[in-house]
Amino acid sequence: MEVFIMTRLRVKIAFLTGFLSMLVATVHSQEIIKLPAPKTEGGMPLMQALKERKSGREFSSRKLSRETLSSLLWAAWGINRPDGHRTAPSARNLQDIDVYVAMNDGLYLYEAKNHQLQKILSEDICGATGNQDYVKDAALNLIFVSDLAKLNVPDPMAVEFFTGTHTAFLSQNVYLFCASEGLSTVVRGNVDRAALAKIMKLRADQKITLAQSVGYPPKR
C-alpha cells in the first residue's frame, strides 16, 4: 500500500514539474523576440548617407518590419566582430550603453549578444519618452541608458563625458541607417529623465542619456 502511494506521489510530482517547466518556457518565450539576422550588406553608399543625414520630426503611422528593426538595432549597437566588439566605439570597450526600444506594444531591451529583444513592459510608453508632441507618432523611440555599474568611473565629469560621447556614436549610427533606409529620425535631449526612469523601472545606477525617435516620414 505504502509503495503504491509513494509511486502515485512521484508520478504527480513529475507531472507537476513537467507542467511548471512548460509554463516557464512559454512565459519566457513570450517575453523574448528573436530578431531575424540583420542585413549587413548593401544600403546607400556612405558618402550619400552622410549627404542625406538630417533630423526629421514628422512621422507616418507605418511600422518598421522586423527585418528593418533588426538591421536598425544592429547598426546602432550590434556586435560586428567575433570578439564581441560593437558597431560603435566605447572608452576601454566598456560598452555601458543599453538600448531600450519603446513601441506601441511595449518597452523592450535590445540584447546584442543574442540579437533579440527582451520585453520589459507591456504598456505603450512612447509619449513619455520626450516632451514634444511628435514622439508619440513615431513608430519607435529608442532610449539610450548608460549602465553606470559597467562604467565604474568615480569622477562625475568623466561620467558625463563618457556617457555623452558613447551615446553620440550610437545615435549617429542610427542617423546614417535612417538616411540609407529613407526613415525619419531625431535625437532628443528634451526628456523628463526622472519621470521616464521611474516608468521604465530603472535602477538608481542607470542613467538615461538621450532618446531618439524613428519612423517613416509622411508621404508627400
Ligand SMILES: Cc1cc2nc3c(=O)[nH]c(=O)nc-3n(C[C@H](O)[C@H](O)[C@H](O)COP(=O)(O)O)c2cc1C
Ligand atoms: C544632444 C542633442 C540633443 C537634441 N535634443 C533635441 C530635442 O530634444 N528635440 C528635438 O526636436 N531635437 C533635438 N536635437 C536635434 C537638433 O535640434 C538637430 O540635430 C539640429 O537642429 C540640427 O539639425 P540636423 O540634425 O537636421 O542637422 C538634439 C540634438 C542633439 C545633438
